[in-house]
Amino acid sequence: MREFKGRPVVPGQCKATALVSHKGFNTLASFQKSLMFNDKTAKCSDQNNCDLYEKPMAKTALCMPQTIGSTTGGLVLFSAAAMGRQPACMLFSQPIDSLAAAGCILTDVWLDDVNMPTIDNLGEEFLEYVKTGMSITVKEDGTVIAE
Amino acid sequence: MKLDERQQAILNGSEGDVKAKVMKTLVMYGDAFGAEKMVPVTGKYNHLVTSFGLSVMSEMYSLMDKLIEAGAVSEQKFSVDPRPIDKNIPTNLMQKLFFKIMYSKQESYENQLNKLGLMDKNAFTCACYFDEVGNKPQKGEVLSWAESSAVVYANSVLGARCNRNSGIIDLFGSVAGYVPYFGLLTDEGRKATWIIEVKCEKLPQAQILGSAVGMRVMEEVPYIKGLDKHLGNELNENVCSYLKNFGAATASNGAVGLYHIEGLTPEAVEHGQSLIKSDAKIYVIDDAELERVYKQYPCIWKDVSAKPAMCFIGCPHLSIHELKEWTEKIEEGIKKNNRSKVALTTVLTSAPAVIEAFEKTEYAQRLKNTGVILSYICPLMFMNNPQCGKMPVITNSNKLRTYTSARYRTDDEVLGIITGGEK
Numbered sequence: 001m002r003e004f005k006g007r008p009v010v011p012g013q014c015k016a017t018a019l020v021s022h023k024g025f026n027t028l029a030s031f032q033k034s035l036m037f038n039d040k041t042a043k044c045s046d047q048n049n050c051d052l053y054e055k056p057m058a059k060t061a062l063c064m065p066q067t068i069g070s071t072t073g074g075l076v077l078f079s080a081a082a083m084g085r086q087p088a089c090m091l092f093s094q095p096i097d098s099l100a101a102a103g104c105i106l107t108d109v110w111l112d113d114v115n116m117p118t119i120d121n122l123g124e125e126f127l128e129y130v131k132t133g134m135s136i137t138v139k140e141d142g143t144v145i146a147e
Numbered sequence: 148m149k150l151d152e153r154q155q156a157i158l159n160g161s162e163g164d165v166k167a168k169v170m171k172t173l174v175m176y177g178d179a180f181g182a183e184k185m186v187p188v189t190g191k192y193n194h195l196v197t198s199f200g201l202s203v204m205s206e207m208y209s210l211m212d213k214l215i216e217a218g219a220v221s222e223q224k225f226s227v228d229p230r231p232i233d234k235n236i237p238t239n240l241m242q243k244l245f246f247k248i249m250y251s252k253q254e255s256y257e258n259q260l261n262k263l264g265l266m267d268k269n270a271f272t273c274a275c276y277f278d279e280v281g282n283k284p285q286k287g288e289v290l291s292w293a294e295s296s297a298v299v300y301a302n303s304v305l306g307a308r309c310n311r312n313s314g315i316i317d318l319f320g321s322v323a324g325y326v327p328y329f330g331l332l333t334d335e336g337r338k339a340t341w342i343i344e345v346k347c348e349k350l351p352q353a354q355i356l357g358s359a360v361g362m363r364v365m366e367e368v369p370y371i372k373g374l375d376k377h378l379g380n381e382l383n384e385n386v387c388s389y390l391k392n393f394g395a396a397t398a399s400n401g402a403v404g405l406y407h408i409e410g411l412t413p414e415a416v417e418h419g420q421s422l423i424k425s426d427a428k429i430y431v432i433d434d435a436e437l438e439r440v441y442k443q444y445p446c447i448w449k450d451v452s453a454k455p456a457m458c459f460i461g462c463p464h465l466s467i468h469e470l471k472e473w474t475e476k477i478e479e480g481i482k483k484n485n486r487s488k489v490a491l492t493t494v495l496t497s498a499p500a501v502i503e504a505f506e507k508t509e510y511a512q513r514l515k516n517t518g519v520i521l522s523y524i525c526p527l528m529f530m531n532n533p534q535c536g537k538m539p540v541i542t543n544s545n546k547l548r549t550y551t552s553a554r555y556r557t558d559d560e561v562l563g564i565i566t567g568g569e570k
Contacts, residue, residue: 009179024365024401024402026549028550029549029550032531032550035201035203035204036201036203036249036531036533037533038203047445047447047552048445048549065365066365066366066402067402068361068365068366068400068401068402069295069398069399069402069549069550070196070295070399070550071196071293071294071295071298071311071312071313071314071317072196072197072293072313072314073313073314074313074314074315074316075196075197075204075207075313075314075315076314078206078207078315079203079204079206079207082205082206083203083206095180096179097311097366097402098176098180098310098311098312098313098316098330099311099313099402101176101179101180102176102312102313102315102316103313105172105175105176105179106172106313106315106316108175109168109171109172109175110168110172110206110210111206
């Protein structure tokens with residue numbers, strides 16, 4: 001078990017199973033199929049991401065360095081959240097990027113019944129340590145426990 | 148973040164609850180990046196990324212309705228990304244049916260866009276900065292744009308200042324009239340943290356070079372050396388087209404919002420190597436590296452040896468210069484291969500205003516004679532239809548490759564295949 005401390009961009013708490021992408025998470029490429037075809041588990045459709053491709057993303061603790069790709073990214077994340085297909089939390093090893101920040105903040109401000117804790121700046125060590133399938137606990141102050 | 152009197156008043160609800168919520172979103176967005184203030188949007192027009200009335204995005208339409216009902220509409224007019232459907236592109240019954248279901252909100256969404264401040268009924272393109280479209284910002288102007296390929300072009304080639312905003316945030320900046328001051332809006336944020344040394348024998352394919360750079364630097368700012376040797380020092384039509392395609396690949400394969408090219412792009416010409424941060428990392432790109440990058444692209448066709456059924460050229464949209472160039476190349480190709488028409492359904496895409504201008508030239512008929520379809524569509528939206536995604540489609544766009552099942556081919560390979568010279 002290890003504890004990491006990051007910055008809560010959107011504070012909150014949750015417990016979920018880790019799903020880890022070691023490369024930039026392409027939000028549009030990852031979510032677009034599941035959004036269009038009523039896939040409630042939100043299987044990742046990004047062919048370029050071998051860590052995540054075809055794995056369910058909904059309700060996971062999604063761990064990544066940052067997000068990349070189309071500027072629809074934030075809107076896609078917001079739409080996924082509105083449809084209940086969002087990850088339980090978003091955990092970034094690096095400082096959050098503008099698209100992910102937009103998606104998480106839009107979700108927080110405009111969707112009353114969704115809380116998706118978002119923590120950034122968890123550090124490279126976090127991404128080296130955490131493995132898909134580990135249990136993740138997120139606390140209000142940005143503490144993330146991986147075990 | 149320190150807000151001025153007007154900004155604080157908006158946040159406090161002086162212009163209504165909805166606008167207050169818009170401002171709250173922008174403040175939180177800025178806070179995430181340590182922005183200390185908001186600055187006015189100074190560009191004449193905005194550009195939005197969300198052009199599609201996808202039926203499943205009901206929450207977005209409801210948000211747009213809230214803005215319209217509250218009168219919180221854009222203070223600027225705006226252009227928007229390409230439309231997702233064009234009847235000129237041949238589709239079978241199932242594809243048509245899926246389009247009808249998928250984009251069932253298109254008409255009502257376009258009505259919303261009109262109410263929110265769409266420039267004109269044809270302002271649908273990802274390349275709004277073309278002269279024919281008329282949304283070309285000036286150097287130093289502050290924008291609230293989205294559309295990754297347009298943002299990277301506006302920052303790098305035109306010297307405007309814009310962060311890689313997401314859909315909705317783009318509109319919010321325009322509604323509030325302010326954007327948080329951070330990242331690519333600041334002098335410091337525009338400095339390069341990567342040096343890219345291009346050591347290729349000849350001018351590299353823009354789409355592969357952009358892909359290599361994007362995948363390596365992610366969202367950082369690269370300063371590219373050695374490319375002016377091939378491109379020269381003038382931002383002419385050829386070079387601007389190259390940079391458009393290069394930038395789109397950096398932005399979709401990575402998250403680049405700004406690049407500098409030594410001796411060529413405005414800030415690199417003005418400030419030279421003083422734009423490079425002292426601890427910048429170095430990435431050397433030669434022909435072998437580009438070959439390595441190209442070979443690693445996965446092909447997710449069901450049958451990887453399938454004969455291509457369709458080809459898209461123009462993601463991002465083609466300039467009028469590129470349309471003419473492709474017309475000439477396709478004509479030569481089919482002549483060389485003793486054909487009268489292209490060998491497979493081939494679609495060139497461009498902005499409605501560019502197509503209108505192109506139609507007035509002699510090239511329009513020449514292109515038509517080759518059997519090529521000219522369309523204003525967004526190829527990405529077309530390919531998102533699962534019935535279309537199943538087809539073996541080729542493209543010279545690295546952006547289209549990244550987001551869909553389309554298979555990337557270089558310009559020469561694409562030309563060979565569509566003109567029947569290569570299988």
